[in-house]
Amino acid sequence: MENSRKKKKTVTRRAFLQSLSGGAVGAGVASRVLGKEPRSIQSGPGEMEVFSSKRIALTVNGKKVGFETEPGETLLQVLRDRLRLTGTKRTCNRGECGGCTVLLDGKPVYSCHILAIQAEGKDILTIEGLASGDKLHPVQQAFIDKDSYQCGFCTPGFIMSSVALLDKNKQPSLDEIKAGLSGNLCRCGNYQKIHAAVAAAADAMRRG
Amino acid sequence: MKKKHLIEDPHLEYMELAQNPGSQTAASQQPSAQPAAEFKHIGKYTPRIDGKKIVTGTAQFTQDLYVDGMLQAKILRSPHACADLVSIDLSQALSYPGVKAALKLKEGRIKWAGEQIAAVAAVDEKTAEEALKLIKVEYKVLPHVVSEEKAMEQAAPLIQDQGNVQKSNEYNRGDIEKGFKEADIVFEQTYKTSWEVHQTAETHSSLAKWDGDNLTVWDSTQAVQSVRDGLARALSIPASRVKVIKHYMGGGFGSKLGLNDHTVVAARLARETGRPVKVVLTRQENSYCVGYRPSARMTIKAGVKKDGTLVALHFKNYNCGGIGRGDRCAEPTTDVYRCPNVKVEEYSVFVNTCGSRATRAPGHTQGTFGLEGFMEELAARLGMDPLELRRKNYSAKEKGDTGNPYSTKGLDQC
Numbered sequence: 001m002e003n004s005r006k007k008k009k010t011v012t013r014r015a016f017l018q019s020l021s022g023g024a025v026g027a028g029v030a031s032r033v034l035g036k037e038p039r040s041i042q043s044g045p046g047e048m049e050v051f052s053s054k055r056i057a058l059t060v061n062g063k064k065v066g067f068e069t070e071p072g073e074t075l076l077q078v079l080r081d082r083l084r085l086t087g088t089k090r091t092c093n094r095g096e097c098g099g100c101t102v103l104l105d106g107k108p109v110y111s112c113h114i115l116a117i118q119a120e121g122k123d124i125l126t127i128e129g130l131a132s133g134d135k136l137h138p139v140q141q142a143f144i145d146k147d148s149y150q151c152g153f154c155t156p157g158f159i160m161s162s163v164a165l166l167d168k169n170k171q172p173s174l175d176e177i178k179a180g181l182s183g184n185l186c187r188c189g190n191y192q193k194i195h196a197a198v199a200a201a202a203d204a205m206r207r208g
Numbered sequence: 209m210k211k212k213h214l215i216e217d218p219h220l221e222y223m224e225l226a227q228n229p230g231s232q233t234a235a236s237q238q239p240s241a242q243p244a245a246e247f248k249h250i251g252k253y254t255p256r257i258d259g260k261k262i263v264t265g266t267a268q269f270t271q272d273l274y275v276d277g278m279l280q281a282k283i284l285r286s287p288h289a290c291a292d293l294v295s296i297d298l299s300q301a302l303s304y305p306g307v308k309a310a311l312k313l314k315e316g317r318i319k320w321a322g323e324q325i326a327a328v329a330a331v332d333e334k335t336a337e338e339a340l341k342l343i344k345v346e347y348k349v350l351p352h353v354v355s356e357e358k359a360m361e362q363a364a365p366l367i368q369d370q371g372n373v374q375k376s377n378e379y380n381r382g383d384i385e386k387g388f389k390e391a392d393i394v395f396e397q398t399y400k401t402s403w404e405v406h407q408t409a410e411t412h413s414s415l416a417k418w419d420g421d422n423l424t425v426w427d428s429t430q431a432v433q434s435v436r437d438g439l440a441r442a443l444s445i446p447a448s449r450v451k452v453i454k455h456y457m458g459g460g461f462g463s464k465l466g467l468n469d470h471t472v473v474a475a476r477l478a479r480e481t482g483r484p485v486k487v488v489l490t491r492q493e494n495s496y497c498v499g500y501r502p503s504a505r506m507t508i509k510a511g512v513k514k515d516g517t518l519v520a521l522h523f524k525n526y527n528c529g530g531i532g533r534g535d536r537c538a539e540p541t542t543d544v545y546r547c548p549n550v551k552v553e554e555y556s557v558f559v560n561t562c563g564s565r566a567t568r569a570p571g572h573t574q575g576t577f578g579l580e581g582f583m584e585e586l587a588a589r590l591g592m593d594p595l596e597l598r599r600k601n602y603s604a605k606e607k608g609d610t611g612n613p614y615s616t617k618g619l620d621q622c
């Protein structure tokens with residue numbers, strides 16, 4: 001990819017955190033690290049040099065990938081813009097909808113709210129890595145069988161959250177399914193069929 | 209003209225229906241019921257042909273498209289709800305490394321916060337974002353109004369020369385005054401609905417690519433033809449040179465029914481740079497630049513007999529859809545219940561926000577909320593069961609039992 005920003009720049013810890021996109025989680029992180037009122041903190045002696053760009057490696061869908069990352073670059077940007085793994089969707093890009101959900105060492109995370117450097121050395125599973133060859137993961141199959149999508153844009157995020165849920169809880173009740181997927185939004189309003197798919201996938205996985 | 213029967217004559221043309229609304233009659237008999245088990249497709253599960261692509265993340269929505277040499281565009285938008293544009297200076301943005309083109313998009317009066325001012329195309333989104341910060345714009349800020357109530361005041365800044373309040377719908381049936389005179393009880397209530405943003409899962413996105421004089425646009429749209437025709441007009445080229453493709457769309461709900469301004473920007477930047485250009489709106493832009501369901505303030509006044517028979521219905525609505533007209537919301541009131549005397553007055557109130565757009569059953573959502581809320585309260589006022597009140601005024605035909613028969617309704621079976 002063409003890159004026009006090779007010039008060295010020093011980034012303060014504050015600027016770095018503020019370069020994260022908005023949203024509740026970002027604001028929360030910034031105020032925890034920076035004190036209650038980030039805006040009142042003056043730049044000056046407390047500044048910390050971070051990096052202008054850094055080479056990192058992570059494992060995505062079983063493959064090791066290495067690249068230069070820039071401050072503020074999110075895991076979502078890396079997946080989509082660098083690796084072209086566009087199954088992970090940029091939906092709100094502010095930690096509120098779950099459209100960008102991937103598994104980080106098996107745990108569901110919003111990739112729009114994780115920095116690429118935070119994922120350094122970690123194992124990432126995206127929707128593209130879920131099936132084994134032509135064989136779909138039971139959750140994927142259940143989404144097809146239960147017709148659990150309308151536009152399908154939220155589907156990858158829902159599937160990843162469902163996989164994480166079923167990993168922890170082999171036989172979730174409807175309420176547990178709802179709680180497990182409460183971090184994902186479907187604007188088409190297809191929740192009932194999504195919940196049905198998770199229940200069906202749980203059955204299929206128990207049967208083996 | 210001989211009346212045709214829809215079930216007997218499946219070839220009845222829509223055009224004929226439109227020209228002669230009385231040309232069809234309701235089904236006089238049920239079609240012979242075939243057992244569901246004998247149907248080949250109806251009632252049977254059929255997996256969607258794109259299912260596998262959706263669940264494996266390989267379905268490519270517009271925002272997922274990356275083509276060789278592609279640039280990304282970002283749009284600078286007005287922070288002011290009302291202003292005159294004095295000047296735009298693109299020079300610093302143009303010299304920012306990685307920027308390939310920049311465009312001025314506005315002159316004259318800005319009428320809503322979010323209007324396009326300028327755009328840049330750069331090697332990636334972040335570069336384009338940085339470059340936007342270097343565009344210098346001088347505005348002469350003017351007074352604005354975004355509240356519907358304030359816009360109706362005498363002293364409010366004028367959004368349209370013809371005034372901030374304009375009649376948008378009128379309908380009369382029977383004699384409303386006579387109806388109120390015949391009534392035992394006259395009852396009036398006001399219902400308000402507020403704006404509702406579509407917030408499609410996939411934000412509005414377009415990718416434009418020229419091959420010589422031919423333009424191909426991948427668009428997150430509900431209407432490829434209207435985008436094609438709109439682009440042809442906007443760029444002054446024949447529609448035959450424009451091809452619009454949509455494979456997958458992450459929700460539209462009415463907000464993706466026509467050509468978007470940013471799509472024209474992508475096409476212009478692509479022409480200027482000779483490279484494909486993609487523009488993906490942010491969630492914030494989707495929140496205030498691509499429409500919403502307009503608000504309604506509906507005052508419904510009914511004249512009723514003691515037994516609940518409606519004899520007069522007056523529906524007055526102030527709808528608000530920003531710089532555009534809001535929705536007509538009267539249809540449920542004019543149509544659903546039998547009532548001989550009906551009067552409708554609807555007005556659009558103009559304010560300094562982006563224009564509204566169609567949103568799932570435009571006008572009916574607001575209008576039904578108003579009407580059915582009213583029926584509940586009217587029933588309480590009459591000491592009647594709400595369902596009984598509705599059945600009492602049940603109408604099997606639209607326009608209060610004077611129009612075409614409903615194909616399905618079912619209220620009488622409740």
Ligand code: FES
Nearest residue numbers: 093096097098112
């Ligand atoms: S796109 Fe990350 S949470 Fe919405």
Ligand code: FES
Nearest residue numbers: 150154186187188
């Ligand atoms: S299927 Fe459209 S957002 Fe969920």
